Amino acid sequence: MNISYKLLQKSTGELTIELSVEEMKPFIDKAAVQLSTLKPIEGFRPGKAPLDVVTKKYGDMALLEAAAEEAVKSTFPKAVAEQKLLTIGSPSIGVQKMAPGNPFVYTALVTILPEVKLGDITKLSVSKKEISIKDEDVARAVKDLRMMRATEAVVARAAEGKDKVVIDMDMSLDNVPLEGGQTKGHQVYMDEPYYIPGLTDALLGLKKGDKKKFTLTFPKDHYQKNVAGKPVDFNISVVDVFERTLPEYNDAFAVTLGQKTTAELDKLIRENLIAEAQQKEDQRVEIAALEEVVKASKFGDIPELLVNEEVIRMIVELKDGVTQRGMDWKQYLEQAKKTEMQLRLDLAPQAIQRIKVALVVRQVSLENSIEANDTEIAAETARETNLYSGDAEAQTQIRSEEYADRVRVVLRNRKVVQFLKDKIVK
Helix, strand or coil, X not given: CEEEEEEEECCEEXXXXXXXXXXXXXXXXXHHHHHHHHCCXXXXXXXXXXXXXXXXXXXXXXXXXXXXXXXXXXXXXHHHHHCCCCEEEEEEEEEEECCCXXXXXXXXXXXXXXXXXXXXXXXXXXXXXXXXXXXXXXXHHHHHHHHHCCEEEXXXXXXXXXXXXXXXXXXXXXXXXEEEEEEXXXXXXXXXXXXXXXXXXXXXXXXXXXXXXXXXXXXXXXXXXXXXXXXXXXXXXXXXXXXXXXCCCCHHHHHHCCCCCHHHHHHHHHHHHHHHHHHHHXXXXXXXXXXXHHHHCEECCCCHXXXXXXXXXXXXXXXXXXXXXXXXXXXXXXXXXXXXXXXXXXXXXXXXXHHHHHHHHHHHHHXXXXXXXXXXXXXXHHHHHHHCCCCHHHHXXXXXXXXXXXXXXXXXXXXXXXXXXXXXXX
């Protein structure tokens, strides 16, 4: 097999691969078996017709085209490995010469992974913040627990500061109804901060059956850009007012949550808040450490293919998030006043940053020989197997080679991130 390679432009390269008549023979033999299996020849069992019979029946070119497909599948990965290329995505194959009794020549346009020159990690630093949980944080968590167990009763009086008010609500902007701004049975807890400042104040003193019109300005950072920072007109009707009674915070309440006393419950809440804050801080420093390495590193041209794939991945993630919030994707785009193509362009810089992080992680693993070993992979696979013990489909996936490869990458990445934290986080 003769192989030549040349870099065309930026991150695109071209492999030219030539297979001799002798090198093509195994692929032609295999193609003859496949062809005579799919289209049996009279007088022969499927796949058992001799090569000359198959050639006479279906023609040299039909056989050669089938053989060429198998030849490309087999030889392209070997050519990439021989040239020590780091390619991404699928190649674009072009047949240059394919004729009976002649060498088979094809080209493969490939996208090359960009080079990465890591910055000096020893000169980088990220400061870790001290975790501090205050008494008011614990008190706030206690209040949340009590509110979750509050009892409610409909009352005929006007709404007060600790009630729950159920309303039908219509919102409009410039006399045009807002899409998704018409809701029935909307629950407003009067003693909790509402995402639209001023709504709870507007409901104070209203009772069942009351109607009211008023205008409130949406926060400037509201995710719906068409209403962010703008005055929106409200037309509400009170459906019901509920008086909410919170349970007393005493040892009896603590027992309902598996603790003997409020002191024990306070201690547990504080520990949980510390653990949660620590987890958030760990995530923050991980991101900060990776960003520092990216800033200090130099990258070759980021292939357009890589950016497009990452943007598509981000769009899928965004769609899942929108769906989980109960919103339609088309509605989300309309409220953002963007087409999906415009959104993709907006996401491109973030996609490039994510790609650079992935490239940095890969390069750090290469330069520092950081890999997941078979024991670690087996342990993680066993954990996943136990986790999905009742799911036959999941079990099949977990046992596949592709799954093992994914586990290997995930574990390697975890090790790299820990390596960087050990070096950079102070």
